[in-house]
Amino acid sequence: MLSDTERRELEDALKHYPDKRSGTIDVLLLVQRRRGWISDESILDIAQFLEMTSEDVDSVATFYNLIFRKPVGRHVAFLCDSISCWIMGYEQVREQLKKQYDIDLGQTTRDGRLTVLPIACLGQCERAPAMMIDQNVYGEVTPDKVETIMEKYK
């Protein structure tokens, strides 16, 4: 069930569109922002709200990589694996994360603190390698900086 706050927020988001279904992606993102990820139950809630079937909603949800259909940690680190970051050594950052938190791309730490996901070029190529944690972007990330950066994300 959507909470009243959620419902109000979603209704607001739909105002920009001529019909409900056009807001599907916005609604998914908003629900995800509150709930962390999109569970089967969230799919049902959204489907009901948008007067669509869960198939309609999930078809859209599973297309987009920023919509999580599996639970993620409290924080999500998006590690850019595109070309400029690859040249500049993103793989070392990935190794560092692996060493330090025992998780590879696509995994979540056991304590639920962090999920690391690969991401397409973050548009920070002049500061490669780049990483985004939650909504904050870090450039010129080197393995030795990882720990300091992560301090903010408990």
Place this chain on the structure above:
Amino acid sequence: MSQDPTRITMERPLTQYIHPDGTPRLLREYVTNGGYHSLQKLVTGMAPKDVQRLVGESGLRGRGGGGFPTGSKWSFVPMGPDAQKPKYIVANADEMEPGTFKDRILMEGDPHGLVEGMIMAGYALDAEVGYIFLRGEYHLSAQRLTRAIAEAYAEGYLGKPLPGTTFRFDLHLHSSAGRYICGEETALINALEGKRATPRAKPPYPQTVGLWGQPTIVQNVETLYNLPHIVNHGSAWYHSLSRTQDGGTKIYGVSGRVTRPGWWELPLGTTAREVLEQHAGGMLAGVHFRGVLPGGISTAFMTEEHLDLPMDFSSIPPQVGRLGTGTMIVLDDHTCPVGFVLNLERFFARESCGWCTPCREGLPWVARLLQSFEEGRATNDDLALLDMHTKWLAPGHTFCGLAPGAMAPLQSALQFFHDDFERHIGLGRCPWSNKPAQLRVLV
């Protein structure tokens, strides 16, 4: 500040006021420096068709990678009292082309420029609603655009008839949920409609059947930033900015192992050598240049011999490649070209929308083949398979431009770095990797 803020003799109209410290220009500052002045021009009786003509004359070409002349793109939009309404202007702010970050620089530094550009495009095409389709990862741009839009509403640039006209423009921001294919304009339209972002067949073009079936213009962010300046200063001035027949400046960027990776707004037609050597400061000490992708990863490699070509939409011969987004990625001699292309093809395979067969099935195959080169398991047959893909994943063979774009760097790499591919086969490992050669395993 000069007395007449609009009398600018600047060489960098798009970026000259962007703060070097990364803070955005807010409304007040924007206006003081001549912002939203283009809208006042409309009071002088500039009709939509005048704006259209001016943009046509200016030689503005789309900055989204295709370089399509903006004026002629607009000419397909139905105009006049009988035209289908509403019409839409969509800013393509999806910027997911790896190596590309120019739109972000503009939106973060100068969000009002996009708002003004969109209002102008809206006025020119008599389209009263705009959407900014922003990639989901650009949170900072989202914040700044949201604020700019709110300011523009408060000042009456949005949501009210423009002075001296009956035209009123509304603008909304849509944050996307990922996927590179959303940058393709028809896929973008599907995404804005809340659907899966698979591209649409053309014709019909969005100009007649676009967003929600209505006439729609999708324009790259950088393209839109040019509009107010063209309206303010005219097409002759605009041409004078450029070194070639296409008007204006271009935001060039460089990433990779160069001394000063970054971006610069330079006259259109600046050569790659100038950008790389003068602005990016040349290669880092100890590494050597081998090649460059001139504008994102959907372009073909240029090598030393091409560096003196003007970087514009008409000077690069088609057999060499194309400008793309103008943000360059440099390949150096410490980097394996096969590994480089493998990274690109993995990206394309992952970002394929899955609609058409050659792209959906071909790209993962290509990526696996390249992987087997890197692992030292490739054979000459695999080279033939790569060639086959470069031949078949050509424009028109696939549904949209993603797969052909994916083949551009591969094909040129096979051409320029053929020896490196063969060395992988011969050595049974990657020459750049000190990992031991893997056993040849039949899979």
Place this chain on the structure above:
Amino acid sequence: MATIIVDNRSYTVDERKNLLAACLGVGLNLPYFCWHPAMGSVGACRQCAVKQFKDDHDPSGRLVMACMTPASQGTRISIDDPDAKAFRASVIEWLMVNHPHDCPVCDEGGECHLQDMTVMTGHVYRRYRFPKRTHRNQSLGPFIRHEMNRCIQCYRCVRFYRDYAGGRDLNVFGAHDALYFGREQDGTLENEFSGNLVEVCPTGVFTDKTLFQHYTRKWDLQSAQSICSHCSLGCNTTVGERYGIVRRIMNRFNSQVNGYFLCDRGRFGYGYVNSDKRIKRALVRPALDRTKPAQPEGVPQVLEIIGERLRRVRGIIGIGSPRASLEANAALRSLVGPQQFFLGVDEQEHRLLSTILSILRTGPVPSASIHDAEQSDAVFVLGEDLLNNAPRLALALLQSVRQQPMERVDELKIPRWDEAAVCNAVQSRRGPLFMAGHRQTWVHEYATDSYFAAPDDIARLGFAVAGRIGPDAPSVPDLTNDVRDLAQRIADALTRAQQPLIIAGTGSGSQATIEAAANVAWALHQHGKQTRLSFVVPESNSVGLALLGGGRLHDAFDSISQQKADTVIVLENDLYRRAEQAKVDAFLETAQTVIVIDSLEQRTAAHADVLLPAATGPESDGTLVNQEGRAQRFYQVFVPDGDITDSWRWLRDLARAKSPEADGVTGVATWNTFDDAVSATAATASELARIGEVAPPASFRVVGQKVPRQPDRYSGRTSMLSHLTVHEPPPPPDPDTPLGFSMEGYRGPLPSPLISQFWAPGWNSIQAVNKYQDEVGGPLRDEMPGLRLIEPVATKAPCWFTAIPPAFQPTLHQWLFLPLSAVFGGEELSNRSPAIAERISEPFLSLHPSDGARLSLEDQVTIELALQGMTYRLAVHLESSTPMGTAGISLGYDASGVRVPVWVDLFKAIKTGHRRRVA
């Protein structure tokens, strides 16, 4: 028409087609996947690539997708171009990247479009040497099996299921090369047309689960042409059999009727033929003694016993059947004499059928085929629940709402086959569809306006619409403002249309709605519109039976009770479905001898003194007349075991047993072959005179040969019976049709009624239909799509119906019970099919929520309801679409002796003690 040049040869084609359809239409082979003749082009699979040249000076040309390129004048292409060929082979190679090597165990094997196209492109060795992706399959209910690993991502399933058939619970998930086509969770596919996925899917992802239960390869099936017996639309099917078991039903293309698609009741409802409730032996009570149960007896003995009795009786009456063939009914009529022949439908149905016939016979408006319905650009449905009573027609309406928006598509110069572009241009625009009824279904989502009301109010709306269109049509006074506005909107939309269609039927039991529908259609006709009428009737041969003509059921009852006759022959009918139990009991008790001819155990059969096993549709030949008035022939697929034979043959034998002396033998007793039956039937009524032209006679031969029912590759013929005999028995003779029960015979172009399986060189899947059409998607070559028996009197001025009922008045205590039928479970034969049985929902009573409150009933409680002497357990459904003061009742087929509409005092009828919530 346009001239196109393909590999330097000129062809004349329709310029409104795309190149793929054009090439296939002129007989060229070009592979494809995502395109479908009924669903247009989307350009996804890239399989149909050809080389296009600007002109004959263009040496290089470029690859284009034939399905996305118009066949415009002067187009120059090459299919054989080496690049085009190599590219097409590559497309297969890509599709094979993840496709498993499981053809030998795949249900689709041997009729797989992917296999065909693979062979066509010449792709042989797969060079991909990396791991394949794998998927988990879903359990999709009793009809469809799911094997996602075989998917080639052509998107046809979702395009059919969602875009064409209005389904919502199937979709595509994921992106790039990790696409999944299925439901969000495991579960039954809900859409009533899901079975078409079996044919639409070009490979083995969606296969027929009922076939899987008794799997047989296509080439091992003995098949014949059939007509679906599960509703009145008469969809054309192919029935496949092996070892005496019907294995599956496939769609048989008929451009005027079902086109490419069937409903699930029709496709999966065949299980009754294989049922263990089949009557297989002739049964007779020893010495015809009522106190003894009927026992199996040799057929000659049975006939002797009956013959002896029949020669001594006072009078014989016959009760016909709306689900038996024309010939069987005519045989009964001949045996008992026209005065003693009764239609065997209930009183109300009899009246409604007569009204419908007279409207079609005497009015100026013709009836609509399903194809006509698809082409209609405005539709008004009065009181008929199409989805449940005539599903394939409901599917046609989903196509009709696409017609009017095509104006915009044409304006934008988008070719109509360019499906993706059409959808983008059309968006959610829909043409006018007005639905008035007493029950909401998902089809209402497609309606411009829906009106839920009691039948009388629906009729009033109809009369009001007619009154607004035709200046001299009677109008309706004292309408509420809402209804008046609605009537105006409907009238406006219908008069703006080019080809309006009005639909009504027997489904709500209302004479007035039928008459109102006629008035609307006639008024439109006066307006100069190309109007069509469509009346839905209950059963597969209801119209045929009515054309034959016969007495009313209560007269049959009377003639026994008044002792004018003492013997009754009941043909393929369960009288308990036609009248109240007590009446039928009394009737069967009073009759001295009851002879029942039927195929399945049923309640009337249980009372028979003599029970004769009738052949079902797939075991016999016959003619059926659908609701449009179209006569169509069905053919025997296989020879049944036991004593089972055609009903007309039983009646012929009864006639002969009655008067054994050869001289003086007349009527049915003289019939020897099916053709005799046809010609005798044709002679019974002028409208039936041409039924012989529906299909070629038994004497039809091509180069002296019959048409084989078994395909070339039929295997095991010499060993099928090796456990019984080492000799290969000769194939059974078939004196009735031009078909043979064998592999031998003529293979080549045939008149369409004789085509059972579509098969062409290189085309083993159902897609081979293309090879039988002149124009892809159009009629079969020299199609004989059945024969319309009733055509309107064009010149006739309408003779308006004027009996406008008063507005419906809810009462304090009484509710008007209205029938609710169910697509699964609402019909006699399909009910006996195990797969359908799984989809039958429990009986229920539907009430308006405010009526529920008045009766203190909550949604979903179970009640016991006393009705016409019986007590039923029903779930209560509170539905706001149920008109106030009415109650919709849906009973299982076994309880369908209940007569509705009827007024019921629910305060009394509901046994309150048993109200409880369903868990």
